[in-house]
Amino acid sequence: MASAIYLHIPFCEQICYYCDFNKFFLKNQPVDEYIAALRQEIQMYAAQHHPEEPITSIYIGGGTPTSISTDQLAQVIEGLSGAFPLSPDAEITVEVNPGSCSDEKMAMLKKTGVNRLSIGVQTFDPELLKAINRDHHPIDAKKTVELARSHGINDLSVDLMFGLPNQTMEQWNDTLKQAFELPVTHISAYSLKVEPKTVFYQWERQGRLDRPTEDLEADMYNQLVSGAVNAGFQQYEISNFARGQYQSRHNLVYWNNQEYYGFGAGAHGYLNGERYANHGPLPKYLKAMESRERPTLHEHPVPLHEQKEEFMFMGLRKISGISLEEYQSRYGEQVAETFPGVMDELVKEGLLVMDEDSVRLSSEGKLLGNQVFEKFLLGN
Ligand code: SF4
CATH class of the missing domain: 3.20.20.70 (Aldolase class I)
Structure with missing residues:
Protein backbone atom coordinates (compact mmCIF):
# COMPACT_ATOMS: atom_id res chain seq x y z
CA MET A 1 0.00 0.00 0.00
CA ASN A 256 13.08 4.54 -4.04
CA ASN A 257 10.53 3.00 -6.39
CA GLN A 258 7.78 2.97 -3.76
CA GLU A 259 4.06 3.18 -4.37
CA TYR A 260 1.91 6.34 -4.25
CA TYR A 261 -1.58 7.54 -5.00
CA GLY A 262 -2.11 9.88 -7.95
CA PHE A 263 -5.26 12.02 -7.94
CA GLY A 264 -6.60 14.43 -10.52
CA ALA A 265 -6.68 14.86 -14.30
CA GLY A 266 -3.56 13.46 -15.92
CA ALA A 267 -2.09 12.29 -12.59
CA HIS A 268 -0.05 9.10 -12.44
CA GLY A 269 -0.08 6.65 -9.55
CA TYR A 270 1.48 3.33 -8.53
CA LEU A 271 -0.69 1.05 -6.39
CA ASN A 272 -0.71 -2.66 -5.61
CA GLY A 273 1.96 -3.37 -8.21
CA GLU A 274 0.12 -1.42 -10.93
CA ARG A 275 1.03 1.89 -12.50
CA TYR A 276 -1.89 3.96 -13.75
CA ALA A 277 -2.55 7.24 -15.50
CA ASN A 278 -5.73 9.25 -15.17
CA HIS A 279 -7.54 10.87 -18.08
CA GLY A 280 -5.90 14.20 -18.90
CA PRO A 281 -8.75 16.11 -20.59
CA LEU A 282 -11.13 17.59 -18.01
CA PRO A 283 -14.38 16.41 -19.64
CA LYS A 284 -13.16 12.80 -19.62
CA TYR A 285 -11.97 12.99 -16.04
CA LEU A 286 -15.20 14.65 -14.88
CA LYS A 287 -17.38 12.18 -16.78
CA ALA A 288 -15.64 9.18 -15.22
CA MET A 289 -16.14 10.61 -11.74
CA GLU A 290 -19.79 11.37 -12.53
CA SER A 291 -20.25 7.69 -13.40
CA ARG A 292 -18.44 6.78 -10.15
CA GLU A 293 -15.71 4.95 -12.07
CA ARG A 294 -11.95 5.10 -11.56
CA PRO A 295 -10.92 7.95 -13.90
CA THR A 296 -8.03 5.98 -15.39
CA LEU A 297 -6.96 6.09 -19.00
CA HIS A 298 -4.71 3.07 -18.58
CA GLU A 299 -3.43 0.68 -15.96
CA HIS A 300 -0.26 -1.31 -16.22
CA PRO A 301 0.55 -4.16 -13.84
CA VAL A 302 4.34 -3.84 -13.57
CA PRO A 303 6.02 -7.19 -14.38
CA LEU A 304 8.95 -8.28 -12.27
CA HIS A 305 11.60 -7.48 -14.89
CA GLU A 306 10.29 -3.89 -15.12
CA GLN A 307 10.32 -3.52 -11.34
CA LYS A 308 14.01 -4.49 -11.37
CA GLU A 309 14.80 -2.05 -14.17
CA GLU A 310 12.95 0.77 -12.41
CA PHE A 311 14.66 0.01 -9.13
CA MET A 312 17.99 0.49 -10.88
CA PHE A 313 17.40 3.59 -12.93
CA MET A 314 15.28 5.41 -10.37
CA GLY A 315 17.66 4.47 -7.54
CA LEU A 316 20.78 5.42 -9.47
CA ARG A 317 19.46 8.97 -9.67
CA LYS A 318 20.27 9.25 -5.95
CA ILE A 319 23.82 10.24 -5.13
CA SER A 320 23.99 7.41 -2.58
CA GLY A 321 23.00 5.05 -5.40
CA ILE A 322 21.31 1.73 -4.79
CA SER A 323 21.91 -0.67 -1.97
CA LEU A 324 23.06 -4.06 -3.25
CA GLU A 325 21.61 -5.71 -0.17
CA GLU A 326 18.21 -4.09 -0.65
CA TYR A 327 18.10 -5.29 -4.23
CA GLN A 328 18.89 -8.82 -3.08
CA SER A 329 16.22 -8.75 -0.38
CA ARG A 330 13.55 -7.34 -2.75
CA TYR A 331 14.21 -9.63 -5.68
CA GLY A 332 15.98 -12.68 -4.23
CA GLU A 333 19.01 -12.37 -6.50
CA GLN A 334 22.02 -10.11 -6.89
CA VAL A 335 22.13 -7.12 -9.24
CA ALA A 336 24.96 -8.79 -11.15
CA GLU A 337 22.79 -11.87 -11.72
CA THR A 338 19.93 -9.84 -13.20
CA PHE A 339 22.20 -7.61 -15.30
CA PRO A 340 25.25 -9.76 -16.06
CA GLY A 341 28.35 -7.77 -16.97
CA VAL A 342 26.56 -4.40 -17.00
CA MET A 343 27.99 -2.95 -13.81
CA ASP A 344 31.54 -4.09 -14.57
CA GLU A 345 31.32 -2.51 -18.03
CA LEU A 346 30.00 0.80 -16.65
CA VAL A 347 32.61 0.84 -13.88
CA LYS A 348 35.30 0.29 -16.49
CA GLU A 349 33.91 3.16 -18.58
CA GLY A 350 34.11 5.39 -15.51
CA LEU A 351 30.35 5.96 -15.32
CA LEU A 352 29.60 3.93 -12.17
CA VAL A 353 31.36 3.55 -8.85
CA MET A 354 30.87 0.37 -6.90
CA ASP A 355 31.85 -0.78 -3.41
CA GLU A 356 30.76 -3.67 -1.20
CA ASP A 357 27.39 -2.20 -0.29
CA SER A 358 26.30 0.07 -3.08
CA VAL A 359 26.61 1.15 -6.68
CA ARG A 360 26.27 4.78 -7.74
CA LEU A 361 26.94 7.20 -10.58
CA SER A 362 30.42 8.73 -10.93
CA SER A 363 30.74 12.48 -11.63
CA GLU A 364 30.90 11.65 -15.34
CA GLY A 365 27.93 9.30 -14.94
CA LYS A 366 25.81 12.10 -13.48
CA LEU A 367 26.24 14.00 -16.73
CA LEU A 368 25.50 10.94 -18.85
CA GLY A 369 22.73 9.42 -16.73
CA ASN A 370 20.56 8.29 -19.63
CA GLN A 371 23.46 6.42 -21.18
CA VAL A 372 23.83 4.51 -17.90
CA PHE A 373 20.11 3.91 -17.33
CA GLU A 374 19.53 2.39 -20.75
CA LYS A 375 22.04 -0.34 -19.93
CA PHE A 376 19.64 -1.54 -17.24
CA LEU A 377 16.83 -2.28 -19.68
CA LEU A 378 16.22 -6.00 -19.77
CA GLY A 379 14.22 -5.92 -22.99
CA ASN A 380 12.04 -8.92 -22.20
S1 SF4 B 1 2.43 26.29 -17.99
FE1 SF4 B 1 1.75 26.09 -15.90
S2 SF4 B 1 2.33 23.98 -15.34
FE2 SF4 B 1 3.47 24.52 -17.14
S3 SF4 B 1 5.42 25.27 -16.36
FE3 SF4 B 1 4.10 27.05 -16.71
S4 SF4 B 1 3.16 27.41 -14.73
FE4 SF4 B 1 3.99 25.32 -14.66
Whole structure:
Protein backbone atom coordinates (compact mmCIF):
# COMPACT_ATOMS: atom_id res chain seq x y z
CA MET A 1 0.00 0.00 0.00
CA ALA A 2 1.05 3.54 -0.54
CA SER A 3 1.98 6.14 2.03
CA ALA A 4 2.42 9.06 -0.38
CA ILE A 5 -0.05 11.10 -2.43
CA TYR A 6 0.40 13.20 -5.56
CA LEU A 7 -2.53 15.48 -6.44
CA HIS A 8 -2.79 17.48 -9.64
CA ILE A 9 -4.36 20.93 -10.10
CA PRO A 10 -4.22 21.46 -13.87
CA PHE A 11 -4.88 25.20 -14.15
CA CYS A 12 -2.47 27.98 -15.08
CA GLU A 13 -2.85 31.69 -15.68
CA GLN A 14 -0.24 31.72 -18.42
CA ILE A 15 1.20 28.88 -20.47
CA CYS A 16 5.01 28.59 -20.47
CA TYR A 17 6.62 27.87 -23.83
CA TYR A 18 8.44 24.72 -22.68
CA CYS A 19 5.63 23.10 -20.71
CA ASP A 20 4.18 19.71 -21.63
CA PHE A 21 2.37 19.05 -18.32
CA ASN A 22 -1.36 18.41 -18.28
CA LYS A 23 -2.61 21.96 -17.82
CA PHE A 24 -5.32 24.31 -19.02
CA PHE A 25 -5.66 28.04 -19.22
CA LEU A 26 -7.61 28.88 -16.04
CA LYS A 27 -10.19 31.28 -17.47
CA ASN A 28 -13.66 29.71 -17.93
CA GLN A 29 -12.63 26.29 -16.60
CA PRO A 30 -15.08 24.33 -14.41
CA VAL A 31 -12.90 24.61 -11.31
CA ASP A 32 -15.65 23.95 -8.75
CA GLU A 33 -16.75 20.82 -10.60
CA TYR A 34 -13.13 19.69 -10.78
CA ILE A 35 -12.69 20.10 -7.03
CA ALA A 36 -15.88 18.18 -6.31
CA ALA A 37 -14.65 15.37 -8.59
CA LEU A 38 -11.24 15.39 -6.94
CA ARG A 39 -12.79 15.07 -3.49
CA GLN A 40 -14.84 12.17 -4.79
CA GLU A 41 -11.76 10.47 -6.22
CA ILE A 42 -9.95 10.96 -2.90
CA GLN A 43 -12.86 9.33 -1.03
CA MET A 44 -12.96 6.44 -3.49
CA TYR A 45 -9.34 5.50 -2.79
CA ALA A 46 -9.42 6.40 0.91
CA ALA A 47 -12.19 3.84 1.47
CA GLN A 48 -9.67 1.14 0.50
CA HIS A 49 -6.69 2.57 2.34
CA HIS A 50 -5.43 0.59 5.30
CA PRO A 51 -6.31 2.79 8.32
CA GLU A 52 -3.10 1.90 10.11
CA GLU A 53 -0.78 3.09 7.35
CA PRO A 54 -0.30 6.84 7.79
CA ILE A 55 0.42 9.06 4.83
CA THR A 56 3.92 10.47 5.17
CA SER A 57 3.98 12.82 2.18
CA ILE A 58 1.53 14.78 0.06
CA TYR A 59 2.56 16.75 -3.00
CA ILE A 60 0.07 19.11 -4.63
CA GLY A 61 1.41 20.00 -8.05
CA GLY A 62 0.22 21.31 -11.36
CA GLY A 63 -0.46 23.33 -13.25
CA THR A 64 -0.43 26.08 -10.71
CA PRO A 65 -2.21 25.00 -7.52
CA THR A 66 -2.22 28.58 -6.24
CA SER A 67 -4.05 29.82 -9.36
CA ILE A 68 -7.38 28.65 -7.90
CA SER A 69 -9.10 30.55 -5.08
CA THR A 70 -8.11 30.26 -1.43
CA ASP A 71 -11.36 28.54 -0.63
CA GLN A 72 -11.06 26.08 -3.51
CA LEU A 73 -7.51 25.13 -2.59
CA ALA A 74 -8.49 24.76 1.08
CA GLN A 75 -11.26 22.35 0.05
CA VAL A 76 -8.70 20.19 -1.75
CA ILE A 77 -6.25 20.08 1.15
CA GLU A 78 -8.97 19.45 3.72
CA GLY A 79 -10.43 16.78 1.45
CA LEU A 80 -7.12 14.93 1.66
CA SER A 81 -6.44 15.41 5.36
CA GLY A 82 -10.03 14.48 6.24
CA ALA A 83 -9.94 11.26 4.22
CA PHE A 84 -6.50 9.80 4.92
CA PRO A 85 -4.68 9.19 8.23
CA LEU A 86 -1.71 11.58 8.20
CA SER A 87 1.54 10.92 10.00
CA PRO A 88 2.10 13.73 12.59
CA ASP A 89 5.26 14.79 10.75
CA ALA A 90 3.90 14.33 7.22
CA GLU A 91 5.61 16.46 4.58
CA ILE A 92 2.88 18.45 2.77
CA THR A 93 4.16 20.36 -0.24
CA VAL A 94 2.32 22.76 -2.52
CA GLU A 95 3.78 24.09 -5.77
CA VAL A 96 3.66 27.87 -5.89
CA ASN A 97 4.50 30.25 -8.68
CA PRO A 98 6.30 33.41 -7.56
CA GLY A 99 3.75 36.14 -7.00
CA SER A 100 0.78 33.76 -7.30
CA CYS A 101 0.23 33.32 -3.57
CA SER A 102 -1.52 36.13 -1.66
CA ASP A 103 -1.10 36.74 2.05
CA GLU A 104 -4.55 35.23 2.63
CA LYS A 105 -3.70 32.10 0.60
CA MET A 106 -0.39 31.65 2.42
CA ALA A 107 -2.18 31.91 5.79
CA MET A 108 -4.63 29.23 4.63
CA LEU A 109 -1.77 26.95 3.53
CA LYS A 110 -0.16 27.23 6.94
CA LYS A 111 -3.49 26.69 8.71
CA THR A 112 -4.34 23.56 6.72
CA GLY A 113 -1.00 21.95 7.58
CA VAL A 114 1.09 22.72 4.49
CA ASN A 115 4.71 22.79 5.64
CA ARG A 116 6.69 22.93 2.42
CA LEU A 117 6.52 24.98 -0.78
CA SER A 118 8.11 24.28 -4.13
CA ILE A 119 8.56 27.64 -5.81
CA GLY A 120 8.86 27.80 -9.61
CA VAL A 121 11.55 30.46 -9.91
CA GLN A 122 13.30 29.03 -13.04
CA THR A 123 15.63 32.02 -13.51
CA PHE A 124 16.32 35.41 -11.95
CA ASP A 125 16.91 36.98 -15.34
CA PRO A 126 13.92 39.15 -16.38
CA GLU A 127 14.62 38.75 -20.10
CA LEU A 128 14.85 34.97 -19.85
CA LEU A 129 11.63 34.85 -17.84
CA LYS A 130 9.92 36.66 -20.70
CA ALA A 131 11.59 34.39 -23.25
CA ILE A 132 10.04 31.30 -21.65
CA ASN A 133 6.70 33.10 -21.06
CA ARG A 134 6.68 33.01 -17.28
CA ASP A 135 4.38 35.68 -15.90
CA HIS A 136 6.40 36.73 -12.87
CA HIS A 137 9.24 39.14 -12.19
CA PRO A 138 12.46 38.06 -10.38
CA ILE A 139 11.55 40.10 -7.30
CA ASP A 140 8.33 38.06 -6.91
CA ALA A 141 10.40 34.99 -6.08
CA LYS A 142 12.08 36.76 -3.16
CA LYS A 143 8.75 38.17 -1.97
CA THR A 144 7.17 34.70 -2.00
CA VAL A 145 10.04 33.30 0.08
CA GLU A 146 9.64 36.16 2.59
CA LEU A 147 5.87 35.76 2.72
CA ALA A 148 6.10 32.01 3.33
CA ARG A 149 8.63 32.51 6.13
CA SER A 150 6.53 35.24 7.71
CA HIS A 151 3.74 32.66 8.00
CA GLY A 152 6.09 30.07 9.48
CA ILE A 153 6.53 27.92 6.36
CA ASN A 154 10.29 27.53 6.33
CA ASP A 155 10.89 24.39 4.27
CA LEU A 156 11.17 26.05 0.88
CA SER A 157 12.38 24.61 -2.37
CA VAL A 158 13.31 26.62 -5.43
CA ASP A 159 13.03 25.24 -8.97
CA LEU A 160 15.59 26.44 -11.51
CA MET A 161 16.14 25.79 -15.21
CA PHE A 162 19.30 25.95 -17.29
CA GLY A 163 20.07 25.42 -20.95
CA LEU A 164 17.41 28.01 -21.81
CA PRO A 165 17.41 29.66 -25.25
CA ASN A 166 20.36 32.06 -25.56
CA GLN A 167 21.20 31.66 -21.87
CA THR A 168 24.79 32.57 -21.08
CA MET A 169 27.01 31.24 -18.34
CA GLU A 170 26.99 34.70 -16.82
CA GLN A 171 23.20 34.70 -16.57
CA TRP A 172 23.23 31.21 -15.05
CA ASN A 173 25.87 32.16 -12.50
CA ASP A 174 23.84 35.19 -11.52
CA THR A 175 20.70 33.06 -11.05
CA LEU A 176 22.66 30.55 -8.97
CA LYS A 177 24.13 33.31 -6.83
CA GLN A 178 20.70 34.80 -6.11
CA ALA A 179 19.17 31.39 -5.41
CA PHE A 180 21.99 30.42 -3.02
CA GLU A 181 21.55 33.66 -1.11
CA LEU A 182 17.89 32.92 -0.38
CA PRO A 183 16.96 31.39 2.99
CA VAL A 184 15.69 28.21 1.33
CA THR A 185 16.21 24.56 2.24
CA HIS A 186 16.19 22.92 -1.15
CA ILE A 187 17.00 23.50 -4.82
CA SER A 188 15.92 21.49 -7.87
CA ALA A 189 17.54 22.39 -11.17
CA TYR A 190 16.78 20.81 -14.53
CA SER A 191 18.02 21.52 -18.01
CA LEU A 192 15.46 22.51 -20.62
CA LYS A 193 13.98 19.54 -22.48
CA VAL A 194 12.13 20.43 -25.64
CA GLU A 195 9.01 18.28 -25.61
CA PRO A 196 6.45 17.72 -28.38
CA LYS A 197 3.31 19.87 -28.31
CA THR A 198 5.11 22.86 -26.81
CA VAL A 199 5.79 26.26 -28.35
CA PHE A 200 9.54 25.59 -28.12
CA TYR A 201 9.08 22.35 -30.06
CA GLN A 202 7.48 24.28 -32.94
CA TRP A 203 10.24 26.87 -32.82
CA GLU A 204 12.93 24.21 -32.81
CA ARG A 205 11.41 22.59 -35.87
CA GLN A 206 11.38 25.97 -37.58
CA GLY A 207 15.03 26.53 -36.62
CA ARG A 208 14.10 29.46 -34.39
CA LEU A 209 15.31 28.10 -31.06
CA ASP A 210 18.86 28.98 -30.13
CA ARG A 211 19.93 26.67 -27.34
CA PRO A 212 23.28 26.48 -25.53
CA THR A 213 25.64 23.80 -26.79
CA GLU A 214 25.91 20.48 -24.96
CA ASP A 215 29.31 21.53 -23.64
CA LEU A 216 27.95 24.77 -22.22
CA GLU A 217 25.05 22.90 -20.68
CA ALA A 218 27.47 20.45 -19.05
CA ASP A 219 29.48 23.40 -17.71
CA MET A 220 26.28 24.91 -16.33
CA TYR A 221 25.49 21.66 -14.56
CA ASN A 222 29.00 21.47 -13.08
CA GLN A 223 28.69 25.07 -11.93
CA LEU A 224 25.40 24.20 -10.24
CA VAL A 225 26.89 21.24 -8.40
CA SER A 226 30.01 23.00 -7.15
CA GLY A 227 28.15 26.22 -6.32
CA ALA A 228 25.45 24.39 -4.38
CA VAL A 229 27.99 22.52 -2.29
CA ASN A 230 29.85 25.78 -1.54
CA ALA A 231 26.54 27.35 -0.48
CA GLY A 232 25.92 24.62 2.09
CA PHE A 233 23.67 22.31 0.08
CA GLN A 234 24.20 18.61 -0.16
CA GLN A 235 23.53 16.98 -3.50
CA TYR A 236 21.36 13.91 -2.91
CA GLU A 237 20.01 13.33 -6.42
CA ILE A 238 21.25 14.22 -9.91
CA SER A 239 19.18 17.42 -9.96
CA ASN A 240 18.33 17.97 -6.29
CA PHE A 241 20.14 19.65 -3.41
CA ALA A 242 19.15 20.02 0.24
CA ARG A 243 20.37 22.02 3.22
CA GLY A 244 20.47 19.96 6.44
CA GLN A 245 17.84 17.24 6.61
CA TYR A 246 15.50 18.88 4.11
CA GLN A 247 15.57 16.32 1.31
CA SER A 248 12.24 16.00 -0.48
CA ARG A 249 10.60 13.06 1.22
CA HIS A 250 8.00 12.89 -1.49
CA ASN A 251 10.44 12.69 -4.37
CA LEU A 252 12.41 10.04 -2.52
CA VAL A 253 9.28 7.87 -2.79
CA TYR A 254 9.72 7.97 -6.58
CA TRP A 255 13.46 7.41 -6.51
CA ASN A 256 13.08 4.54 -4.04
CA ASN A 257 10.53 3.00 -6.39
CA GLN A 258 7.78 2.97 -3.76
CA GLU A 259 4.06 3.18 -4.37
CA TYR A 260 1.91 6.34 -4.25
CA TYR A 261 -1.58 7.54 -5.00
CA GLY A 262 -2.11 9.88 -7.95
CA PHE A 263 -5.26 12.02 -7.94
CA GLY A 264 -6.60 14.43 -10.52
CA ALA A 265 -6.68 14.86 -14.30
CA GLY A 266 -3.56 13.46 -15.92
CA ALA A 267 -2.09 12.29 -12.59
CA HIS A 268 -0.05 9.10 -12.44
CA GLY A 269 -0.08 6.65 -9.55
CA TYR A 270 1.48 3.33 -8.53
CA LEU A 271 -0.69 1.05 -6.39
CA ASN A 272 -0.71 -2.66 -5.61
CA GLY A 273 1.96 -3.37 -8.21
CA GLU A 274 0.12 -1.42 -10.93
CA ARG A 275 1.03 1.89 -12.50
CA TYR A 276 -1.89 3.96 -13.75
CA ALA A 277 -2.55 7.24 -15.50
CA ASN A 278 -5.73 9.25 -15.17
CA HIS A 279 -7.54 10.87 -18.08
CA GLY A 280 -5.90 14.20 -18.90
CA PRO A 281 -8.75 16.11 -20.59
CA LEU A 282 -11.13 17.59 -18.01
CA PRO A 283 -14.38 16.41 -19.64
CA LYS A 284 -13.16 12.80 -19.62
CA TYR A 285 -11.97 12.99 -16.04
CA LEU A 286 -15.20 14.65 -14.88
CA LYS A 287 -17.38 12.18 -16.78
CA ALA A 288 -15.64 9.18 -15.22
CA MET A 289 -16.14 10.61 -11.74
CA GLU A 290 -19.79 11.37 -12.53
CA SER A 291 -20.25 7.69 -13.40
CA ARG A 292 -18.44 6.78 -10.15
CA GLU A 293 -15.71 4.95 -12.07
CA ARG A 294 -11.95 5.10 -11.56
CA PRO A 295 -10.92 7.95 -13.90
CA THR A 296 -8.03 5.98 -15.39
CA LEU A 297 -6.96 6.09 -19.00
CA HIS A 298 -4.71 3.07 -18.58
CA GLU A 299 -3.43 0.68 -15.96
CA HIS A 300 -0.26 -1.31 -16.22
CA PRO A 301 0.55 -4.16 -13.84
CA VAL A 302 4.34 -3.84 -13.57
CA PRO A 303 6.02 -7.19 -14.38
CA LEU A 304 8.95 -8.28 -12.27
CA HIS A 305 11.60 -7.48 -14.89
CA GLU A 306 10.29 -3.89 -15.12
CA GLN A 307 10.32 -3.52 -11.34
CA LYS A 308 14.01 -4.49 -11.37
CA GLU A 309 14.80 -2.05 -14.17
CA GLU A 310 12.95 0.77 -12.41
CA PHE A 311 14.66 0.01 -9.13
CA MET A 312 17.99 0.49 -10.88
CA PHE A 313 17.40 3.59 -12.93
CA MET A 314 15.28 5.41 -10.37
CA GLY A 315 17.66 4.47 -7.54
CA LEU A 316 20.78 5.42 -9.47
CA ARG A 317 19.46 8.97 -9.67
CA LYS A 318 20.27 9.25 -5.95
CA ILE A 319 23.82 10.24 -5.13
CA SER A 320 23.99 7.41 -2.58
CA GLY A 321 23.00 5.05 -5.40
CA ILE A 322 21.31 1.73 -4.79
CA SER A 323 21.91 -0.67 -1.97
CA LEU A 324 23.06 -4.06 -3.25
CA GLU A 325 21.61 -5.71 -0.17
CA GLU A 326 18.21 -4.09 -0.65
CA TYR A 327 18.10 -5.29 -4.23
CA GLN A 328 18.89 -8.82 -3.08
CA SER A 329 16.22 -8.75 -0.38
CA ARG A 330 13.55 -7.34 -2.75
CA TYR A 331 14.21 -9.63 -5.68
CA GLY A 332 15.98 -12.68 -4.23
CA GLU A 333 19.01 -12.37 -6.50
CA GLN A 334 22.02 -10.11 -6.89
CA VAL A 335 22.13 -7.12 -9.24
CA ALA A 336 24.96 -8.79 -11.15
CA GLU A 337 22.79 -11.87 -11.72
CA THR A 338 19.93 -9.84 -13.20
CA PHE A 339 22.20 -7.61 -15.30
CA PRO A 340 25.25 -9.76 -16.06
CA GLY A 341 28.35 -7.77 -16.97
CA VAL A 342 26.56 -4.40 -17.00
CA MET A 343 27.99 -2.95 -13.81
CA ASP A 344 31.54 -4.09 -14.57
CA GLU A 345 31.32 -2.51 -18.03
CA LEU A 346 30.00 0.80 -16.65
CA VAL A 347 32.61 0.84 -13.88
CA LYS A 348 35.30 0.29 -16.49
CA GLU A 349 33.91 3.16 -18.58
CA GLY A 350 34.11 5.39 -15.51
CA LEU A 351 30.35 5.96 -15.32
CA LEU A 352 29.60 3.93 -12.17
CA VAL A 353 31.36 3.55 -8.85
CA MET A 354 30.87 0.37 -6.90
CA ASP A 355 31.85 -0.78 -3.41
CA GLU A 356 30.76 -3.67 -1.20
CA ASP A 357 27.39 -2.20 -0.29
CA SER A 358 26.30 0.07 -3.08
CA VAL A 359 26.61 1.15 -6.68
CA ARG A 360 26.27 4.78 -7.74
CA LEU A 361 26.94 7.20 -10.58
CA SER A 362 30.42 8.73 -10.93
CA SER A 363 30.74 12.48 -11.63
CA GLU A 364 30.90 11.65 -15.34
CA GLY A 365 27.93 9.30 -14.94
CA LYS A 366 25.81 12.10 -13.48
CA LEU A 367 26.24 14.00 -16.73
CA LEU A 368 25.50 10.94 -18.85
CA GLY A 369 22.73 9.42 -16.73
CA ASN A 370 20.56 8.29 -19.63
CA GLN A 371 23.46 6.42 -21.18
CA VAL A 372 23.83 4.51 -17.90
CA PHE A 373 20.11 3.91 -17.33
CA GLU A 374 19.53 2.39 -20.75
CA LYS A 375 22.04 -0.34 -19.93
CA PHE A 376 19.64 -1.54 -17.24
CA LEU A 377 16.83 -2.28 -19.68
CA LEU A 378 16.22 -6.00 -19.77
CA GLY A 379 14.22 -5.92 -22.99
CA ASN A 380 12.04 -8.92 -22.20
S1 SF4 B 1 3.16 27.41 -14.73
FE1 SF4 B 1 3.99 25.32 -14.66
S2 SF4 B 1 2.33 23.98 -15.34
FE2 SF4 B 1 1.75 26.09 -15.90
S3 SF4 B 1 2.43 26.29 -17.99
FE3 SF4 B 1 4.10 27.05 -16.71
S4 SF4 B 1 5.42 25.27 -16.36
FE4 SF4 B 1 3.47 24.52 -17.14
